[in-house]
Amino acid sequence: DTEVTQTPKHLVMGMTNKKSLKCEQHMGHRAMYWYKQKAKKPPELMFVYSYEKLSINESVPSRFSPECPNSSLLNLHLHALQPEDSALYLCASSQVHTAGEPEAFFGQGTRLTVV
Amino acid sequence: GQNIDQPTEMTATEGAIVQINCTYQTSGFNGLFWYQQHAGEAPTFLSYNVLDGLEEKGRFSSFLSRSKGYSYLLLKELQMKDSASYLCAVRASYSGAGSYQLTFGKGTKLSVIP
Numbered sequence: 001d002t003e004v005t006q007t008p009k010h011l012v013m014g015m016t017n018k019k020s021l022k023c024e025q026h027m028g029h030r031a032m033y034w035y036k037q038k039a040k041k042p043p044e045l046m047f048v049y050s051y052e053k054l055s056i057n058e059s060v061p062s063r064f065s066p067e068c069p070n071s072s073l074l075n076l077h078l079h080a081l082q083p084e085d086s087a088l089y090l091c092a093s094s095q096v097h098t099a100g101e102p103e104a105f106f107g108q109g110t111r112l113t114v115v
Numbered sequence: 116g117q118n119i120d121q122p123t124e125m126t127a128t129e130g131a132i133v134q135i136n137c138t139y140q141t142s143g144f145n146g147l148f149w150y151q152q153h154a155g156e157a158p159t160f161l162s163y164n165v166l167d168g169l170e171e172k173g174r175f176s177s178f179l180s181r182s183k184g185y186s187y188l189l190l191k192e193l194q195m196k197d198s199a200s201y202l203c204a205v206r207a208s209y210s211g212a213g214s215y216q217l218t219f220g221k222g223t224k225l226s227v228i229p
Binding site: 031033041042043044045048050055056088090092094096102103104105106107108109111 | 146155157158159160163165202206209215216217218219220221222
C-alpha cells in the first residue's frame, strides 16, 4: 500500500466556518507534511511532523492549525480563513531517515475554496 | 534558504528526447527529486539522486552534479501523456529539528506535440 488518502476531495467554506482536512497513510512513514499549492505554482511547504511532533512550521498563519493524533493520521484545522487561502492542499508522507525509500508520497489533495 | 531554478515552459515533439534542467543552491543537501504533476493532480515521484551521476529508469533518466548544484531530467521516446509539469525538488536537513525539508522549484510545463 503506497497510498496517502486525503478527505474531503473538495471543500467550500465561509470565512466564519471551522473545518478540518484529514490525511491518512499506512506505509509506516513517520514524517508527514502539509503543502499548499496555488494555481500554476509549485507546492509550498506549510508544516512537517516527525514522529508525531511538529518539527517545521513555515511561518503559517494561526488560522491553520495542524494536528498529528497518531503515526498514521494528520489533520489540518481551518478557522476564519480568507479568500486568498483558496488552494489545493496536499498531504505527503515519507521515511524520516535516509535509509529505505527516500521519496515523499502525495495524497490527491483537497481543493479548498473560501467564499 | 534554498533557491531552485528551472525553465518555465518547454515544447517537444512526440518520439523525441527532451532534457529539463534544474539548478539549486542550498545548505544541508540531502537529495534531489523529480516529480511529475498533471494539472489538478498530486505530484508523482519520478527519480531520486543523492550521489553524482546518472540514474536510469526506463524512458526517464536523471543526472546530478552536487559540486555544480545542477541536475537534469531526460525523457526519451516522448509520448503525448508526458505533457505535464515537471518539478525539481531538493531535500535538505532542517537545522536542529532532525527533519528534512522538501522544497520544490517552480516547475517546467512540458508540452508534447504530434
